[in-house]
Amino acid sequence: MGGGGWYYVPKVWSPAGGWWATPKNWKANTAVCAVGIAAASLFIFSVSIEKERRPIAPAWHIPSQRWCKHAKEDDPSLK
Numbered sequence: 001m002g003g004g005g006w007y008y009v010p011k012v013w014s015p016a017g018g019w020w021a022t023p024k025n026w027k028a029n030t031a032v033c034a035v036g037i038a039a040a041s042l043f044i045f046s047v048s049i050e051k052e053r054r055p056i057a058p059a060w061h062i063p064s065q066r067w068c069k070h071a072k073e074d075d076p077s078l079k
Contacts, residue, residue, distance in 0.1 A: 049068060050069065052064060052069075052070065053074060054070075054075065057074065057075040057076065057077065058075065065078065
């Protein structure tokens with residue numbers, strides 16, 4: 001008889017909150033992290049757009065040629 005099992009929880013400190021952690025503000029924490037990751041990705045993407053060059057024209061179309069600043073200069077078939 002009994003109302004359920006007993007869970008063994010070792011006394012281990014964890015920076016993530018320990019065993020079965022569910023912080024009250026997990027949605028806000030997730031939103032802040034998502035905004036930070038999106039901002040970093042946008043910055044890296046914009047730097048990539050500015051620096052991308054192709055000294056040899058590609059044999060087939062590459063999707064990044066749509067947004068690359070120098071695509072028309074580097075690949076004469078796009079003009």
